[in-house]
Amino acid sequence: MSLTDKAIAQIRQLIASGALPPGSKLPPEQELASQLGLSRNLAREAVKALAVARVLEVRRGDGTYVTSLQASLLLEGLGGAVELLQGDPGAVLDLMEVRRLLEPAATALAVARLSSEGLAEVKRHLDAMREASGDVERLNAHDAAFHRAIVSVTGNESLIALLEGISGRTLRARIWRGLVDTRAAGRTLAEHEGIYAALAARDAALAHAAALLHVANTEQWLREHLRSAETPGGDTSAAGPVGESRS
Template sequence: MSLTDRAIEQIRELIRTGALPPGSKLPPEQELSAQLGLSRNLAREAVKALAVARVLEVRRGDGTYVTSLQPSLLLEGLGGAVELMQSDKGALLDLMEVRRLLEPLATALAATRITDDGLAAVKRHLDAMREAREDVERLNSHDAAFHRAVVSATGNESLLTLLEGISGRTLRARIWRGLVDDQAAGRTLAEHEAIYAALSARDFALSQAAALLHVSNTEEWLREHLRTSASLGDDPGSAEDGADLKAS
């Protein structure tokens, strides 16, 4: 472990133990470095690293504060990491596998907790998807919002952040582009309609099954597409693959 890593760990320990709770202000740099037995340079580097990780917030002219430490904040970088992984076929399939493990259960949980307002939000995005059958940008936007509304109904912020992180917008856009070109968009829209119907019935098992069918079909479509791309010698990670390869 480098000296900077040790300094980061020391500050994290202060946060973990409650010595620096969420929203609290860190001591001035000189005092903090003395308290931790660090040089001021090390303390400064540790603070910078923790600020990038959204654990700390540096407010110019005011000082450095511990953030709210909410999951949506701390896991914010996951989506960016996923976007960087999308040139790796194995990583893409791993992400789809994780989605298949998490999303059906999240949808089932949503069925037991969703409010009338939450159900109305899901339906709004489903209706918008139907109207945008051949507009990939709008389909992608409302598809993401549909699933966000479903998982939001669980009231579990960590679960919502994780699922949003692994369902990258670039990947969704490529898949929708491929589905439209392969004339499979209608089938996928029907799968969304089945999820909505199961949620409307507040049926745990049916919601889980509908979501599992949807994610499994998408995963299988992606596997087949990657196999086809490989046989043709295409690179699913290239900058042009959104147009040339249709999905990734």
């Protein structure tokens, strides 16, 4: 562990112990360094790193504060990390596997917490998907919003942030799918209608099954396409790296 890592750990320990609760202001840099037995440079580097991680917020002319430490804020960086994995086929498949584990469970959980307004929001995006059937990018934008609306119903901020980081960043892969497979839009729409029907019926088991079918179909398609692309002479003309559209 580097000296900077140790400095970061010391500040995190102050936060975890409650000595620096959410919203509190850190001591001035020199005082903080002295308190932790660090050089000012180490204290400054540690603060910068924790600010990037959204643990701390540096307010110019005012000082440095501990953020709200809400899951949606702390996990915000996940999407950026996932973005860096988009060129690695194995990593993309790993992400799809994680999505397959989490999203059906979140969809089933949403059933018990779904209000009429929440269901109407899901239907709004489903209707928009029907209308956008000829526009792949618009279709996929509402595809992502459809799932986001469902997961938001759970009220579980950690789950929402995790799935947004994973599913939101696989949007380009779904666009790519639509570009190279002309049947994908119709299948995707039918799968979403199945999920909505299960939600409207307030059937958690059916909602789980419908969401699992949808994610598993996408994952299976991606696996098969990647195998085809690895085969000499395989057709990769529709896309560049995994998840990157050339449109």
